[in-house]
Amino acid sequence: GDNDEGANTASTTFSPEGLILAFNTLRTMKDRKTGMYLNVLPDTLIVTPKLWWAAQQLIMSPTLWGQGDADATVVYGQGTNNSFFNVVRQIIVSPEFGSSFGWCLMEAKRAVTFQRVDPIQILIGAADQTNSAYMDHDSIPYRVRNWFGVGLRDQRYAFLSTSSTKPTIN
Numbered sequence: 001g002d003n004d005e006g007a008n009t010a011s012t013t014f015s016p017e018g019l020i021l022a023f024n025t026l027r028t029m030k031d032r033k034t035g036m037y038l039n040v041l042p043d044t045l046i047v048t049p050k051l052w053w054a055a056q057q058l059i060m061s062p063t064l065w066g067q068g069d070a071d072a073t074v075v076y077g078q079g080t081n082n083s084f085f086n087v088v089r090q091i092i093v094s095p096e097f098g099s100s101f102g103w104c105l106m107e108a109k110r111a112v113t114f115q116r117v118d119p120i121q122i123l124i125g126a127a128d129q130t131n132s133a134y135m136d137h138d139s140i141p142y143r144v145r146n147w148f149g150v151g152l153r154d155q156r157y158a159f160l161s162t163s164s165t166k167p168t169i170n
Contacts, residue, residue: 002156006030009160014103015057019084022105022159029156040157044108046092051101054167058084080116094132098163111157116124118147 001006004026012018026040047055062085088105097104106112152158 002032004030008155008158009162011163012161013057013157013163013165014047014054014101014161015169016084018161018163019058019087019105022161023087025159026105026107026157038156040107040110042087042105042107042159043089044092044106045088045090046094046097046104046106048098048100048102049093049095050099051103051167052091052093054169055093058082058167058169059087060089061085098162100162101167102160102162102164104158104160106158109134110151111155112150113153114148115151116146116148118145130162 003025005021005028008025008029010021023042026042027037029038029040030036031038045055045059045153061082063080063082090108
């Protein structure tokens with residue numbers, strides 16, 4: 001009941017139809033209590049390295065040329081104009097996302113959040129602070145560490161596909 005399309009996790013193949021399904025799922029997401037649309041505007045696509053080339057072709061190319069039978073009907077863009085051109089602002093390619101053909105479409109700032117696990121610290125050993133040579137040499141031994149990551153804030157702003165099927169750009 002979160003949207004008008006169905007689940008926002010699937011094994012949908014990356015294709016024009018798959019991208020349309022993901023957009024329709026996200027654009028029709030609703031608030032659980034009021035039923036009002038959330039006005040999700042997807043702006044980020046995360047893909048695996050195997051999917052990068054298809055994502056570049058489908059989203060970053062202003063034109064697409066059909067292949068195969070000259071009589072074949074090309075549904076989107078009348079065969080030359082790419083209606084998916086610049087539909088998202090950024091494509092993130094990460095081997096950490098998987099080794100197959102998985103992808104995720106999301107409104108980044110509402111779907112995920114930056115998490116600081118351990119803030120920046122300057123660690124100075126206690127023995128060094130009491131040593132008289134510590135100030136004689138004008139040196140302070142230290143190390144800096146910062147641990148951070150990204151966490152899911154609200155799953156209704158993301159569509160995840162765990163596809164293992166090669167993309168189709170038709």
